[in-house]
Amino acid sequence: xxxAIGRPVDRVDSQAKVTGGARYTAEISxxxxxxxxxVGARIPSGRVEAVDASRALAAGGVLAVLTHENLPEIAGQPxxxxxxxxxxxxxQSFFPMQDAAVHYAGQPVALVVAESHExxxxxxxxxxxxxxxxxxxxxxxxGRDRVYEAQRLFxxxxxxxxxxxxxxTALAEAPVRIEAGYRFAAxxxxxxxxxxxxxxxxxxxxxxxxxxxxxxATQLTVAHLLGLPLSHVRVITHFVGGGFGSKAMTWPHVxxxxxxxxxVGRPVRLALTRAQTYTSNGHREEQEQSISLGATRDGRxxxxxxxKLSITSRFDDWAEPAxxxxxxxxxxxxxxxxxxxxxxxxxxxxxxxxxxxTLGVFTLETAMDELAYxxxxxxxxxxxxxxxxxxxxxxxxxxxxxxxxxxxxAERFGWHGRDPRPRARRDGDWLIGTGMAAAAYPVAFxxxxxxxxxxxxxxxxxxxxxxxxxxxxxxxxxATQVAADALGLPLESVRFEAxxxxxxxxxxxxxxAGAGMVSAAVHAAATALRDRLVAMAVADAASPLHGADPAAxxxxxxxxxxxxxxxxxxxxxxLMIRHRLADTEAVGSWTPxxxxxxHGLLTFGAQFAEVAVDPDLGLVRVRRMVGVFAPGRxxxxxxxRSQLVGxxxxxxxxxxxxxxxxxxxxxxxxxxxxGEYLVPVNADIPEITVEFVEVxxxxxxxxxxxxxxxxQVGAAAAVANAVFHATGRRLRRLPLAAELVxxxxxxx
Amino acid sequence: MGIDxxxxxxxxxxxxxxxxxxxxxxxxxxxxxxxxxxxxxRVSLLDALRDRLGLTGSKKGCDQGTCGACTVWVDGRRVxxxxxxxxxxxxxxxxxxxxxAADGEPHPMQRAFVEHDAxxxxxxxxxxxxxxxxxxxxxxxETDEDIxxxxxxxxxxxxxxxxxxxxxxDVRDARERP
Numbered sequence: 047x048x049x050a051i052g053r054p055v056d057r058v059d060s061q062a063k064v065t066g067g068a069r070y071t072a073e074i075s076x077x078x079x080x081x082x083x084x085v086g087a088r089i090p091s092g093r094v095e096a097v098d099a100s101r102a103l104a105a106g107g108v109l110a111v112l113t114h115e116n117l118p119e120i121a122g123q124p125x126x127x128x129x130x131x132x133x134x135x136x137x138q139s140f141f142p143m144q145d146a147a148v149h150y151a152g153q154p155v156a157l158v159v160a161e162s163h164e165x166x167x168x169x170x171x172x173x174x175x176x177x178x179x180x181x182x183x184x185x186x187x188x189g190r191d192r193v194y195e196a197q198r199l200f201x202x203x204x205x206x207x208x209x210x211x212x213x214x215t216a217l218a219e220a221p222v223r224i225e226a227g228y229r230f231a232a233x234x235x236x237x238x239x240x241x242x243x244x245x246x247x248x249x250x251x252x253x254x255x256x257x258x259x260x261x262x263a264t265q266l267t268v269a270h271l272l273g274l275p276l277s278h279v280r281v282i283t284h285f286v287g288g289g290f291g292s293k294a295m296t297w298p299h300v301x302x303x304x305x306x307x308x309x310v311g312r313p314v315r316l317a318l319t320r321a322q323t324y325t326s327n328g329h330r331e332e333q334e335q336s337i338s339l340g341a342t343r344d345g346r347x348x349x350x351x352x353x354k355l356s357i358t359s360r361f362d363d364w365a366e367p368a369x370x371x372x373x374x375x376x377x378x379x380x381x382x383x384x385x386x387x388x389x390x391x392x393x394x395x396x397x398x399x400x401x402x403x404t405l406g407v408f409t410l411e412t413a414m415d416e417l418a419y420x421x422x423x424x425x426x427x428x429x430x431x432x433x434x435x436x437x438x439x440x441x442x443x444x445x446x447x448x449x450x451x452x453x454x455x456a457e458r459f460g461w462h463g464r465d466p467r468p469r470a471r472r473d474g475d476w477l478i479g480t481g482m483a484a485a486a487y488p489v490a491f492x493x494x495x496x497x498x499x500x501x502x503x504x505x506x507x508x509x510x511x512x513x514x515x516x517x518x519x520x521x522x523x524x525a526t527q528v529a530a531d532a533l534g535l536p537l538e539s540v541r542f543e544a545x546x547x548x549x550x551x552x553x554x555x556x557x558x559a560g561a562g563m564v565s566a567a568v569h570a571a572a573t574a575l576r577d578r579l580v581a582m583a584v585a586d587a588a589s590p591l592h593g594a595d596p597a598a599x600x601x602x603x604x605x606x607x608x609x610x611x612x613x614x615x616x617x618x619x620x621l622m623i624r625h626r627l628a629d630t631e632a633v634g635s636w637t638p639x640x641x642x643x644x645h646g647l648l649t650f651g652a653q654f655a656e657v658a659v660d661p662d663l664g665l666v667r668v669r670r671m672v673g674v675f676a677p678g679r680x681x682x683x684x685x686x687r688s689q690l691v692g693x694x695x696x697x698x699x700x701x702x703x704x705x706x707x708x709x710x711x712x713x714x715x716x717x718x719x720x721g722e723y724l725v726p727v728n729a730d731i732p733e734i735t736v737e738f739v740e741v742x743x744x745x746x747x748x749x750x751x752x753x754x755x756x757x758q759v760g761a762a763a764a765v766a767n768a769v770f771h772a773t774g775r776r777l778r779r780l781p782l783a784a785e786l787v788x789x790x791x792x793x794x
Numbered sequence: 795m796g797i798d799x800x801x802x803x804x805x806x807x808x809x810x811x812x813x814x815x816x817x818x819x820x821x822x823x824x825x826x827x828x829x830x831x832x833x834x835x836r837v838s839l840l841d842a843l844r845d846r847l848g849l850t851g852s853k854k855g856c857d858q859g860t861c862g863a864c865t866v867w868v869d870g871r872r873v874x875x876x877x878x879x880x881x882x883x884x885x886x887x888x889x890x891x892x893x894x895a896a897d898g899e900p901h902p903m904q905r906a907f908v909e910h911d912a913x914x915x916x917x918x919x920x921x922x923x924x925x926x927x928x929x930x931x932x933x934x935x936e937t938d939e940d941i942x943x944x945x946x947x948x949x950x951x952x953x954x955x956x957x958x959x960x961x962x963x964d965v966r967d968a969r970e971r972p
Binding site: 729 | 834851858860908909915916917920945947953
């Protein structure tokens with residue numbers, strides 16, 4: 047039993063992906079397909095005074111030019127809500143082209159539809175838009191006189207402030223205090239597949255092929271915005287070329303594609319350009335964080351104050367929440383976490399891998415490194431000394447593992463015997479440093495009921511279905527493994543089908559919750575089907591299992607048998623043929639535990655990094671990384687390892703490479719392509735070691751806590767702490783660009 | 795990684811032939827098969843493959859030569875199909891990911907990518923594989939550093955870089971000990 051779960055099997059979609067056979071959204075070919083191109087606003091604030099579409103309309107192949115003057119009004123207003131909740135999930139509470147107002151650069155102001163991609167792109171360049179520019183705020187520096195404290199975050203889901211005890215007094219009385227502030231540049235997801243949508247109408251019903259992390263979210267959102275019954279909107283997505291949060295919400299271009307298709311009466315494909323992705327699917331907002339730690343001389347934390355200031359859009363109080371880990375990870379009596387905002391002329395920022403906590407943990411864990419130096423305590427020991435045994439409400443962790451991660455990581459990395467003195471190790475021109483950080487990420491339980499269906503055929507093979515989508519997490523593979531074990535079938539006999547809202551629904555796969563919730567639903571459906579077949583067998587006088595206690599029956603290789611007398615039994619196939627059942631099926635569902643479950647819910651890990659720094663050139667090269675994680679049950683270590691490595695690379699990248707500056711004169715991003723917005727390439731990435739610490743967890747679904755975010759959390763802090771160890775200089779902003787890292791000129 | 799057409803074009807034509815701007819027949823040889831397609835001269839090789847020929851294995855990640863997802867071979871050399879005009883490929887041999895498997899048998903590099911889980915979302919994978927095979931042919935896979943450096947034109951946002959390197963090393967080493 048349990049032969050598939052936990053095995054490092056290859057991805058079930060690997061052949062499709064290495065042969066070019068996997069079809070992504072912009073590759074769906076349909077008869078009569080037309081092509082749309084978006085014209086984005088060139089100003090960050092103001093109005094569209096006039097649109098002259100005459101030259102565009104006269105260009106070859108052009109079918110329509112839509113603007114605020116001829117696009118129909120939407121039927122329902124968008125209200126930002128995270129897609130995990132299973133309701134309409136627009137990425138922002140604003141829909142473009144409803145009037146002449148411009149709130150951010152890149153906001154769609156016109157849409158061109160043409161017979162070919164080239165014709166649409168060219169005609170888009172001919173749409174002549176006249177603007178009236180108004181003053182704009184596009185950076186924190188420009189908005190410092192209009193900061194306000196956020197009451198609620200995430201579309202009203204979470205409070206903006208979290209406090210306990212008396213931080214003011216505790217910090218004033220603390221024998222040791224560390225205070226630090228950081229600036230973080232905005233990040234863009236840059237999933238390699240730019241978002242795309244193809245819309246087809248037939249008889250008043252809409253089918254959307256959409257590059258999304260949540261087909262259900264697309265269905266709910268578009269139905270709401272267009273005033274369609276849910277049953278009239280179907281969303282199909284077979285392969286998604288990466289998400290990282292950019293496709294977690296439903297952005298305006300999706301609904302615009304549907305509106306354009308209705309207008310021209312033909313299928314429309316709308317694929318965003320790489321440049322447009324910088325202003326079309328949210329981003330990680332520019333932000334500042336400050337932290338104050340109070341501690342005793344023997345290294346016990348007494349107080350933490352953690353504040354975040356960031357810039358959001360004109361229409362949403364968005365802030366990625368940064369204090370969910372700093373408020374829980376360590377045993378600290380006095381705590382204050384506050385999120386403050388400035389409303390400016392950007393689109394609403396959004397979830398970006400490790401949302402909120404990845405920078406929150408950066409702030410916490412670099413401060414902890416400073417505290418370790420201040421006290422002369424080893425950084426690993428300082429974390430061990432302060433790790434909380436329960437969450438702030440006193441609820442024990444559903445599962446822990448932080449101490450084991452820290453100890454195993456230190457051992458694998460060779461941390462012990464480290465000379466803590468900064469700037470003490472050299473390798474030729476390079477300064478060598480090592481650093482570490484603890485990692486933790488909240489387990490999210492905001493989703494509604496999740497459903498799946500399982501069917502067994504009389505030949506003993508099975509198909510299992512849920513409306514989830516594959517964007518690289520390996521969900522198709524792990525769901526197949528879960529179904530095979532629950533049905534007692536070999537892996538090869540089970541086919542898992544997803545990517546269509548006509549299948550039983552699940553929520554968007556976000557917040558590291560995808561594998562857990564999909565697996566739980568699949569497990570429920572497969573178990574229900576197995577139980578039904580076993581019940582049929584024990585009730586059947588012709589079955590060798592007749593009269594047996596169903597609880598005494600298990601299934602292996604498609605054969606039901608008595609657990610203590612495996613010789614007695616029969617196959618699903620024999621039973622079904624006797625009952626003239628060509629196939630039989632069951633639906634299963636999983637509902638998350640209540641939000642007030644008496645358990646602390648964090649996933650834990652530990653990160654270690656070694657860097658080489660050239661102090662004259664400001665170059666930083668990461669030489670090796672070790673990450674140890676306790677993500678609960680690991681369904682497939684091969685795939686989980688890949689995702690964790692990916693997360694660690696994102697952390698490295700966040701520390702050293704990624705950041706976009708706003709050109710505030712024009713209110714536009716400085717970079718809008720992969721040549722200027724730096725993401726890691728092969729040569730940037732060292733060998734990376736990932737280890738698992740096993741923890742059992744009976745609160746989270748099937749014991750799965752998820753691996754999507756935890757690999758990234760803490761990685762940037764480990765790298766930055768290593769840069770400090772190498773150089774002896776604490777750098778207060780990310781990314782650690784060369785000009786920050788290089789030694790300042792010697793004063794003469 | 796572009797194609798130098800100037801010398802050849804100069805020798806072939808005394809007076810330049812004007813083609814386009816409207817659609818006209820263009821003969822492309824893709825994976826050994828000749829295709830006649832109606833194309834405007836401004837159509838990139840990538841869009842011709844994806845939108846006209848149904849060969850969607852070559853991916854569009856940036857359409858401006860920065861990501862490598864569209865990497866194909868033209869006359870055996872790796873080329874960014876998004877920066878190459880389809881009409882400029884007449885008379886040349888274009889090889890795409892769809893043309894790698896000989897008689898349905900996967901190329902060793904395709905198998906090595908699966909074994910080392912050298913991808914997640916799969917979107918950059920065809921370009922990575924086309925580069926990876928070419929790398930060995932070019933002699934740029936001798937050392938680990940070479941592999942990392944010469945694969946740096948192919949971005950993998952899922953960051954499967956260690957697995958990609960391992961896959962290339964495996965295929966290289968298997969070739970060295972026949």
